[in-house]
Amino acid sequence: MIRSALVWMGFAPDPAFAHAGGHAHGHGHSHHSHGDDDHGHTHGVIDATIASTAKGLWAIKWSFVILMLTTLAQVAIVLLTGSVALLADTIHNFGDASTAIPLGIAFLFARKAATRTFNYGLNRVEDLAGVVIVGLILFSAVYAGYVSIERLFNPQPIEMIGVLVAAGVIGFLGNEAVAVFRIRVGRQINSAALIADGYHARVDGFGSLAVVLGALGVWLGFPLADPIVGLVITAMIFGIVWQSARAVFTRMLDGVEPGIADEIKHTAEHVPGIVDVLDVKARWLGHKLRADVDIAMDPDLPVAVADRIASHYERELKNHLPALTAVQIRTRAAAV
Template structure:
């Protein structure tokens, strides 16, 4: 279980387990480099390495932003601060934007097929549109809440906790 968690966060084996094959026999017996352990040696396609690193960064970004937003939301609920609410909405939106990008990176790693002869690399463009819509929605919600507080003011409480949550958000 711990191995799976570490691998998910990018600290595990990264799929480099050779299934107990131990050392590689690269002797002159015509060893097939695409053989039983399923990988190649030599040049690595830069887009695959970048995408794998991108997925790793997205996972961490999502976890950190979601945790930050959850902590801020707790302070928003008892402080009544619309400023912290706006930052919390922003962090929730940022965490949420990681999801379509994550999906796009996973899909971009697929090999070309008859239907998609160049692969699915362009799905990142669609993810970009979804991300813009998420950011727009978060801005509209934050704007609505700010305008609502102008017409329905509420006292702000627990300023120390509010300041701490602002620092966490930063």
């Protein structure tokens, strides 16, 4: 849980290359299996191991519903109490819920066939939706920070402390429900990314409990407790913005996680007839991966045999990297 939180906040390396796989190899190479803790959480980026299964999409849809209901309940209480800490937490929970939005948009466009203009289809819409989500979360963070700072210099009485405490508890229970749900479904479909999302929701629940601490601080005679908690939660939202923007723009610029190339080279070790992997290039189109690979073979092999080896390699790649939807394999003669 702690590692997931650090990755999400951008303070630990993000081993997101595992998002392309989530596949534990049955070749006795345990160092290539991906565990539950190998995934960070990124708003606006769709994980391939979740998007590739109907149950994963189903989990995302219901997570969206639960978090949105939690957010709406908190909005009503913000209007009643005027708590900026609760406002910041509400914005935070809305940011979590909105992760499902690019997923829905992307799948609507991904269903459209490629055309003479859009030869690779419209999967890039997912990246554009991610940029929009990051922008909205950034705006929300700035607004929450502004309100918290303004309230810090101009304290105002917080009304209905008991209701405010209840709102914090509602936020915690909503996030915990999503956490349990995502972790359970993630284990059922063997998706480390969905499990990590569950742990992220659990960490967010502690953010909602911070609202309770702020309310108790106000009740004990420390009116600044509310805006201080609001600033803490605002800092958490800025952490989301930084980590998400880094991932989204990396993909938009055709960047991929270095581990993907390592996985492609490793897979060649399980295909008899491949002497070496000379070059690897890969790129994301939405949550789908495409790759170009140059491999070296014995120059004396018949063309038909070389074709069978290349076909075998392609099948192995798609088994090792479920997100890989298209791969172009070029063969070269190995140096004698």
